[in-house]
Amino acid sequence: MDAIDRRILAELQQDGRQTITELARRVQLSVSPCLRRVRALERDGVITGYHASVDPRKAGLEFEALLFITMSRSDATTLAQLEEAMTAIDEIVDCQRLFGEPDYLVRVITRSLTDYQTLYDTRIADIPGIERIRSTLVMRSVVSDRPIRM
Structure with missing residues (x-):
């Protein structure tokens, strides 16, 4: 990956909906070589997809929690089942999945505390191999979906 590829990635992280013509102009390439580079970045798995950023609260999802999960066992089968x-x-x-303790950090977003409690009680707490779950509520997001610096 060279400096042009890094500029392409930086531009696409800022605006994934821009046309290839606009992208080429911004990275100072002609359209064909720019398109070839984008396709190569996609093919090589550097670019994994394109999506819209959604504000959960404005979409009606008012509750967010972080779960710190410690496993009772760390064999491959147990971890695969949890994942x-x-x-x-x-x-x-x-x-x-983390090094050290806890074993996993999980971010959960639901409409309400009641929805979270139901999800926790019926789906999360029953997952085999979990020894302990500590959770904390998110007051507000300060930094999220920040582009990766190249």
């Missing part, structure tokens, strides 16, 4: 379960829960918007 599969996390992937199947739509309200989980981020889930990272």
Whole structure:
């Protein structure tokens, strides 16, 4: 990846909806080489997709919690089951496996505390292999969806 690829990535992170013509102008390339570079970045998995950023609160999702999950076992089967379960829960918007303790950091967004409690009681707390879940409520987001610096 060279400096032009990094400029393309920076531009697309700022505005993923811009036309290839506009992108080419901004990175000072002609359209064909710019398009070839974008397609190569997509093919190589550097660009993983395009999406709209949504403000959860303005979309009616008023409740956000961070869960710190410690596993009772860390064998491959148990971790795979937990990760599969996390992937199947739509309200989980981020889930990272961590070094050290806790084992996982999970971000959950729901409409309300009541919806979160139901989700927690019926789907999250019953996942096999979980030893402990500590959670905290998010007061407000200070930084989110920041572009990755190249």
